Amino acid sequence: QVQLVQSGAEVKKPGASVKVSCKASGYAFTAYYIHWVRQAPGQGLEWMGWINPNSGGTYYAQQFQGRVAMTRDTAINTAHMELSSLRSDDTAVYYCARARVRGLIDFIGQWGQGTLVTVSS
């Protein structure tokens, strides 16, 4: 079955960077776009962007441009999301999520379990 297993919780200081990993299994990794979504404590879902694991092409939400980088390693079926210049309001659970349909920029079908990133001095 489709699984997206994310890396463990992180605690970072303001100004630092964090890199969250998302290992995919149970399907052809390069065939489905990966989205990244975050959720601050007690808040709603915020879409961050997507990556095409086949080409490496990306698209980022405007509010994260210049501060986020989404990459992939096809040899190990893993997507990464790196967020830099962290602020306290970046404290959130970060989710990777797979597009529903193969080969298209489709919206989200399956979700990873989430990674808590805490930014605190």
Added chain:
Amino acid sequence: QSVLTQPPSVSAAPGQKVTISCSVNTSNIRNNYVFWYQQLPGTAPKLLIYDYDKRPSGIPDRFSGSKSGTSATLGITGLQTGDEADYYCGTLDSGLRVGVFGGGTKLTVL
């Protein structure tokens, strides 16, 4: 003004029906393309409905989706206490680039 607008909360009694609306405030949304997600407390969201009214395999037919004008609606019949959760609508814009979610609706089963 948010592109997708949901009521903050809804409530109903066990066994009853509830509807959750998602008002689409832009023409830049791909047709027939609203998704609904259920987020139980402390868990990741789960896909309930895609393309306005289609259920993935394994989703009970108590959950339904519909479209009317510029709004999407999630319906849940035969409410159970286990349905208490946050529900989000979401979509991609018509250019298939930008993703967006509604603010979420908290369902309370009284």
